[in-house]
Amino acid sequence: xxxxxxxxxxxxxxxxxxxxxxxxxxxxxxxxxxxxxxxxxxxxxxxxxxxxxxxxxxxxxxxxxxxxxxxxxxxxxxxxxxxxxxxxxxxxxxxxxxxxxxxxxxxxxxxxxxxxxxxxxxxxxxxxxxxxxxxxxxxxxxxxxxxxxxxxxxxxxxxxxxxxxxxxxxxxxxxxxxxxxxxxxxxxxxxxxxxxxxxxxxxxxxxxxxxxxxxxxxxxxxxxxxxxxxxxxxxxxxxxxxxxxxxxxxxxxxxxxxxxxxxxxxxxxxx
Ligand SMILES: *[C@@H]1O[C@H](CO)[C@@H](O)[C@H](O)[C@H]1NC(C)=O
Ligand SMILES: *[C@@H]1O[C@H](CO)[C@@H](O)[C@H](O)[C@H]1NC(C)=O
Numbered sequence: 008x009x010x011x012x013x014x015x016x017x018x019x020x021x022x023x024x025x026x027x028x029x030x031x032x033x034x035x036x037x038x039x040x041x042x043x044x045x046x047x048x049x050x051x052x053x054x055x056x057x058x059x060x061x062x063x064x065x066x067x068x069x070x071x072x073x074x075x076x077x078x079x080x081x082x083x084x085x086x087x088x089x090x091x092x093x094x095x096x097x098x099x100x101x102x103x104x105x106x107x108x109x110x111x112x113x114x115x116x117x118x119x120x121x122x123x124x125x126x127x128x129x130x131x132x133x134x135x136x137x138x139x140x141x142x143x144x145x146x147x148x149x150x151x152x153x154x155x156x157x158x159x160x161x162x163x164x165x166x167x168x169x170x171x172x173x174x175x176x177x178x179x180x181x182x183x184x185x186x187x188x189x190x191x192x193x194x195x196x197x198x199x200x201x202x203x204x205x206x207x208x209x210x211x212x213x214x215x216x217x218x219x220x221x222x223x224x225x226x227x228x229x230x231x232x233x234x235x236x237x238x239x240x241x242x243x244x245x246x247x248x249x250x251x252x253x254x255x256x257x258x259x260x261x262x263x264x265x266x267x268x269x270x271x272x273x274x275x276x277x278x
Contacts, residue, residue: 008053012046036063036094064139067093067115071136073147077123077182081224084126084151084182086119088134097138097145103130123226128152153227154180160221160234162269164210171214171269173206175221175234184225191217199224215240241267 016024019040023029031038042061047054071090078085090097096114111117117134129152136145158177165172177184186204188196196219197206204221208214220235242265252258264271 008046008048008051010048010050012048015045015047017043017045034061034063036065039063063094065094066138066140067091067097071097071099071134071145071147073132073134073149075149075151075182077185077224077226078120081185081226082123084121084123084226086121086132086134086149086151088117088136088147089115090136090145091115093138093140095139097136099134099136102133102135124229126151126227128227149181151181151227153225154178154184157232158184158186158221158223158234160219160236162219162236162238164269165207168210171208171210171238173208173219173221174203175205175223176203177223177232178202180225180227182226184223186221186223189220189222191219193220212240214238236268239266239268241271243273 014025014027015022016026016029018038020043029042029044039062040060041058043056043058045054045056067090069090071088074087074089076085076087077083086101088099088101090099092115098112098114099117100110100112101117101119102110110119119132129150131148131150133146133148136147138145154177156177158175160173160175163172163174164170173188175186175188177186183201185199185201187199188204188206190196197204215238218235218237220233222231222233224231243262244265245260245262250258250260260275262273264273
């Protein structure tokens with residue numbers, strides 16, 4: 008224009024700057040929006056404007072995370088990869104080790120379901136995350152494996168023998184093992200828990216001779232593993248009921264715990 012025009016910049020309809028060139032240094036995501044350049048010539052009484060939509064890309068917060076869960080009654084594994092937020096949303100996909108599978112690409116959150124028994128022990132998977140801000144993909148890795156050994160279970164008396172605590176544990180594995188308790192009639196006593204399952208009973212002699220079973224399952228196992236014990240009220244046996252001795256000699260009185268579980272203490276009384 009001749010004579011030259013006056014330039015004004017607007018951001019989302021509010022005036023922010025006068026001049027032809029508006030420089031934003033270290034732009035932030037909050038500066039996203041519509042920038043309008045308005046040129047007016049007071050001498051010629053004319054004006055014109057043009058708008059620019061500015062988009063600012065940024066990464067999601069934190070890091071891409073991988074988790075493994077059991078599903079379908081501990082028969083399947085679900086690989087879950089998550090990286091929420093960012094603009095645009097991160098593009099995620101699961102790959103098996105380094106060989107690429109033609110797998111679904113999803114945004115912010117991608118899951119992959121596999122049948123546990125078809126999955127070899129120690130299978131590794133990677134989740135790749137791509138985003139315009141990243142030069143190369145971000146990655147998280149996870150290895151699916153069954154835990155070492157077997158579940159372990161035991162009973163313990165607590166708080167002046169008022170309660171009996173049934174304890175079952177089997178740590179390790181990914182996903183974690185699920186453990187639950189069953190009573191002597193095969194009824195479920197406590198719902199499945201991950202890695203450790205403690206169940207508390209009120210002490211009661213009716214439990215004597217009764218068997219308690221802890222069952223453990225993991226998608227990579229073909230069947231549940233078990234551990235079990237019987238609770239036993241203490242039963243004492245004395246070697247002899249009567250003992251006669253000469254005055255002045257030493258006497259040793261012995262009684263034997265025939266059975267007890269958990270442990271008992273033995274106390275002697277005189278009258
Ligand atoms: C400006 O407008 C954009 C797009 O409508 C909006 O996302 C942004 O929050 C607005 N910014 C401010 C400071 O109002
Ligand atoms: C699976 O691998 C883990 C870790 O290497 C090992 O501890 C576990 O015993 C393996 N399970 C079986 C069933 O071989």
